[in-house]
Amino acid sequence: MSDAVADPAVGRAPGAGTRALPARLTHALPMLRVAEREARIWGRLWHTSLLTGVLMPLLFLGAMGVGLGDLVDDNSGSVAGLDYLVFVAPGILAATALQAASGDSLWPVMAGIKWVKSFHAAAATPLSPGQVFGGWVTWTTARLLINATLFVIVAALLGGVPSWWGVLAPLAAALGGLAFAAPLTAYSAAQDSDLSFPIIMRLAVVPMFLFSGTFFPVDQLPDWLEPLARLTPLWHAVELCRGATTGSITLVGAIGHTAFLLAIVGLGCWAGTRTFRSRIAP
């Protein structure tokens, strides 16, 4: 309650609740200045960033999709009715987006909050802690989108994207990444040390990466594990990506997965605004 009143960012003008949409947009726009900082840094090192961001998934695609895929297809004919390359390409797309999102949401966030305090510097300007959070995850998402687009293009050239709906796959991958980045950034901002970060990587990111329907369908999992896999944001992102690249998605499926991911994004943004405010402007 006191938080809500005290946050200068909310700019509680009389009748704020009924503010028109353009006013809300103007309020959100300054957060792009935080994204701009990241974009400028990226702009200087884009080649290295792209190399690591796209090369890694392409190596996976080569090893799993082409190398292992030939074996799989020779032995079982298909996976879930698809060539293994077609099956695994969207899995790798969504999983590497998750991995990149977690990389951006752990140590760099701790640096901004505690080590370098660059988030504090930004919040001494007209930007509010919530806008600093928003700008940070906006850039994370933008970078995921760039990498995912390039990956989809290459995967399509290799024959891993049979449907034109595939043009939507990068968006789905970026949304999946954001559904992980927003809550994780919120969490990182609340921590006093990075002690828990390697544990998160090992016990959350890596298992999700491997077992959320990325490399094989979740119905291959033991019965007790399958529902758990379906609760991870990555499984929904993989389903969305795969539905797009293969063109097999249904309207209900698309809406369902998107809604699930958006709900997590919404929760993450709510939490992130709070943790950023309590760390930067207590």
Place this chain on the structure above:
Amino acid sequence: MSARSDAPRDARSAIDARAGGVSPNGSSPLIAARGLTKRFGSYVAVDGVDFDVQPGEVFGFLGPNGAGKTTTMRMIACVSPVTGGDLSVLGMDPRHDGPAIRSRLGVVPQEDNLDTELTVWDNLLIYGRYFGLPVPVIRERAAELLAFARLDDRRDSKVDPLSGGMKRRLTIARALVNRPDLVLLDEPTTGLDPQARHLLWERLYRLKREGVTLVITTHYMDEAEQLCDRLVIMDEGRIVAEGSPRQLIDRHSTREVVELRFALPEQQDAAVPELEGLGARIEPVADRVLIYTDRGDDTVAAVTERGMHPESVLVRRSSLEDVFLLLTGRSLDE
């Protein structure tokens, strides 16, 4: 809560905020605090302080660590919500107009938080962008500011290799990129060597001459005496005295102080009762005895007359350190 009904001031762009260099509030205070309070749970960091900061002055908060200076500054900077009392900054209420106030402030925090991923130049550029300034405007100002901070030749350097003094000057330059009406400096010279300190003071004088209002916190009495037109002394969240450095010394201390050092603590303990009646007040501190007096040389003669032979005797003028000691019974660096 009458402030609530006031129409919030337009968040004017930082560019024209200082056009003409005249305060938009005329002679009314830039900062006014009444009963200003900050609590963290049950801990009271700032306990009902009143003060005004006038346009063009250098105003100081002097006090030991933990006195509530930084917390007060953070409330002024609109990065710490006020828990009680009233605060007005640039005629606006931090509760509702945080972004509009911050767009006209320059903030130099206690710990440098320069962007270590960026060069000196880009630190200014990005910071200007945070204020929404157009890039060409920032470029023009950044060149001036680097000259002001004497960092012209380091513009393409990263931040890490800079010395402590250079980082501080860059932080100050960065705080000026929006041409602020009010600059807040939290412990600006803590951790700097004497030479870097003097250079920084000299830069701050220049800002003052240009009419920029500065608010400074410090636990160095010499810094407060050097820089501040007016200051408040804070202790345990409260203001214990207010005035110009000269006024504070005249009002709360004697003209001179005699410092007696003894070789052994037992000798000091034995000497204190013997000194009774000398000067206006006698203050034994950790490693010496201070005698507050208007005539130092006479007091020294009287000490010798009483047959005492301290290891060293020093007569000096009263300082703000003495004011703090006399008001609180403790020294500033305790």
